Amino acid sequence: MNVRPAIERMTGIDAGFLYMETPSVHMHTLKIAILEADDALSYESFVAGMLARLKRLPPLRRRVVEVPFGLNHPVWVTQPRIDVAHHIRRHRVGGDGTMRDLEQLIGMIASTPLHRDRPLWELHYCAGLEGGRVAVVGKMHHALADGAAANALLANVTDVRSAAAPEAVQEEYASTERLPGRIDLLRHAWADAAAQVGTLPGLLLRTLRGVLGVLRERRAGARSPLPVLHAPRVSFNGALTPLRSFATVTLPLAELKRVRAQHQAAGLDVTLNDIVLATTSGALRRWMADHDERPAASLLAGVPVSADERDAVPRLGGNRVSNLFTTLATDVEDPTERLRTIARTTADAKRIQARLGTSILADWSQFTPPRPFTAAVQAYSRLRAASWHPAAFSAIVSNVPGPREPATVGGARLRDLFSVGPLVDGIGLNVTVWSYVDRMNFSLLACPDLLPDVHHLAAYFPAALAELDLAPPAPADATTDRRNLA
Numbered sequence: 001m002n003v004r005p006a007i008e009r010m011t012g013i014d015a016g017f018l019y020m021e022t023p024s025v026h027m028h029t030l031k032i033a034i035l036e037a038d039d040a041l042s043y044e045s046f047v048a049g050m051l052a053r054l055k056r057l058p059p060l061r062r063r064v065v066e067v068p069f070g071l072n073h074p075v076w077v078t079q080p081r082i083d084v085a086h087h088i089r090r091h092r093v094g095g096d097g098t099m100r101d102l103e104q105l106i107g108m109i110a111s112t113p114l115h116r117d118r119p120l121w122e123l124h125y126c127a128g129l130e131g132g133r134v135a136v137v138g139k140m141h142h143a144l145a146d147g148a149a150a151n152a153l154l155a156n157v158t159d160v161r162s163a164a165a166p167e168a169v170q171e172e173y174a175s176t177e178r179l180p181g182r183i184d185l186l187r188h189a190w191a192d193a194a195a196q197v198g199t200l201p202g203l204l205l206r207t208l209r210g211v212l213g214v215l216r217e218r219r220a221g222a223r224s225p226l227p228v229l230h231a232p233r234v235s236f237n238g239a240l241t242p243l244r245s246f247a248t249v250t251l252p253l254a255e256l257k258r259v260r261a262q263h264q265a266a267g268l269d270v271t272l273n274d275i276v277l278a279t280t281s282g283a284l285r286r287w288m289a290d291h292d293e294r295p296a297a298s299l300l301a302g303v304p305v306s307a308d309e310r311d312a313v314p315r316l317g318g319n320r321v322s323n324l325f326t327t328l329a330t331d332v333e334d335p336t337e338r339l340r341t342i343a344r345t346t347a348d349a350k351r352i353q354a355r356l357g358t359s360i361l362a363d364w365s366q367f368t369p370p371r372p373f374t375a376a377v378q379a380y381s382r383l384r385a386a387s388w389h390p391a392a393f394s395a396i397v398s399n400v401p402g403p404r405e406p407a408t409v410g411g412a413r414l415r416d417l418f419s420v421g422p423l424v425d426g427i428g429l430n431v432t433v434w435s436y437v438d439r440m441n442f443s444l445l446a447c448p449d450l451l452p453d454v455h456h457l458a459a460y461f462p463a464a465l466a467e468l469d470l471a472p473p474a475p476a477d478a479t480t481d482r483r484n485l486a
Helices: 012-019 043-052 099-110 147-157 166-170 182-197 200-219 253-265 272-290 335-356 360-365 370-382 454-459 461-466
Strands: 007-009 028-035 062-065 075-078 088-092 121-127 134-141 245-252 300-306 321-327 395-400 412-420 429-436 439-446
Touching: 007 182, 012 360, 012 370, 028 099, 028 147, 028 439, 043 088, 043 121, 099 121, 099 134, 099 245, 147 300, 147 395, 147 412, 200 335, 200 360, 245 253, 245 412, 245 454, 245 461, 253 272, 253 439, 253 461, 272 300, 272 335, 272 395, 272 454, 272 461, 300 335, 321 335, 321 360, 412 429, 412 439, 439 454, 454 461
Parallel strands: 088 121, 300 395, 395 429
Antiparallel strands: 007 075, 028 134, 028 412, 062 075, 121 134, 245 439, 300 321, 429 439
């Protein structure tokens, strides 16, 4: 069994999610599980089950401790116990208990930050859905886990043992009753910083090689993925407020795969993620037309991508992510040509990212100075400076593979699963796709002061997928789940 220390230095990329947080920018992610009605499922049994599984969820016992004077990144300290009343909360879904009512409650949950003096997570047990179903809304700081790590944590909560890697389940963290003292924190901060400086020459060399490789490709005539990281102005790009709104839409995974196969048969090298991007593009085109927003240039997408090795053991915490930027081709009228443009541009962006190295962002983030960086972010947010200039990109669009087999939680069947990441200042829309068994669940998080009708945007996704279909079925045979309202 791998036993990790009770006190551990945060990586630069994990700490960066703490530094980016402001009163209006909350850096938590949401995981929403819809559970079927079950006589054995209650708030009390759910809490008891979670406490029994905490050993399988060691990151949930870790809290952040800052280093004096910000001399290095904070440390994680693993606690032996948690405050149940603080972390696991109970709600009653209002209205008629519809999915729309739940989405309104989730928007409220998303609108408040997590407390830094406790482990950075909450679970919200939401009873009162139609048919006696229950929703569990997990709220977890991005510093704690990225999508891949959250997937592994989910496997340790569900009753599907085949979904969890034995190594991940057995990972253990030592714990401590006492927080480290200032002298200990300072001594370890200096020691870790000295070791970190030793990696700088190699990092500089790798970065230089990557940049030179990209420049050689450019001179040889390779396409640039984007002429400039400068998105056109649209209403949902601007300074954020603390409020959040949330909406979902479900599309059959088989339909997205069928559309992908059609275009592949027609000679287009397209991935499932390209179909997701093109569907998002089509929905945004419809929404912008309704709001009389017709930018001449295309909207751009920031796409989080995993930097994990394919054969790596699943992680229970931390971030190994990078970002690539691509076009949404919203300026292209024809749906097939729009998909072609997205696929080509995204492939070029992936090629350049591979040349630079998927870990390059994480490696350089180790050298982020905590206090100056945090102060700059806070000032930028306080001055609402994101409204002064065009955004670097228009929206965050993420696609994370979820469980491929039906699961249960405490014996109750997991009917559906949704996930969404945070907003960053200037970007008022996040579209996160999380698959579950045979469904592609799109979750939209927005700042309602920038995008007040996120549910209308969500309603456009089925039609946006349909327009990519080269051979749509006859109406009598249509089986597309247009919207998950159950």
